[in-house]
Amino acid sequence: xxxxxxxxxxxxxxxxxxxxxxxxxxxxxxxxxVDGWDSLSHIRLILTVEKAFKIKFSTSEIxxxxxxxxxxxxxxxxx
Numbered sequence: 001x002x003x004x005x006x007x008x009x010x011x012x013x014x015x016x017x018x019x020x021x022x023x024x025x026x027x028x029x030x031x032x033x034v035d036g037w038d039s040l041s042h043i044r045l046i047l048t049v050e051k052a053f054k055i056k057f058s059t060s061e062i063x064x065x066x067x068x069x070x071x072x073x074x075x076x077x078x079x
Contacts, residue, residue, distance in 0.1 A: 001079055006072050013052055017045045027069030053079060 011025040018036055023029075031037040037045075049071065050056055055078045065071050 001076075003072060003076060006075050007068075009052060010049070010068065010072065010075075013045065013048050017041060017048055025068055027072065028067055030067040049075070055079060 007025055011023075014023045014025050014034075015021045018034060018041065020035075023034060031042065046057065046062055053075055055075065057074065057078075061074060065074070
């Protein structure tokens with residue numbers, strides 16, 4: 001799976017988790033850019049990503065994520 005496919009899948013996940021199809025999923029996107037991205041929706045987002053890509057993240061990996069680019073890089077490293 002290449003980076004473009006990862007971002008396409010992430011865009012679908014963001015639409016679903018935040019119920020907003022106007023979110024532009026870019027490497028720089030972070031919680032401060034999305035209305036409703038709080039701690040609870042963050043957990044839901046991570047769990048949905050793990051299920052979609054059939055991977056598991058450690059707590060320390062999740063804690064280091066600063067934006068979607070970091071998440072995509074972590075996904076790419078794991079699949």
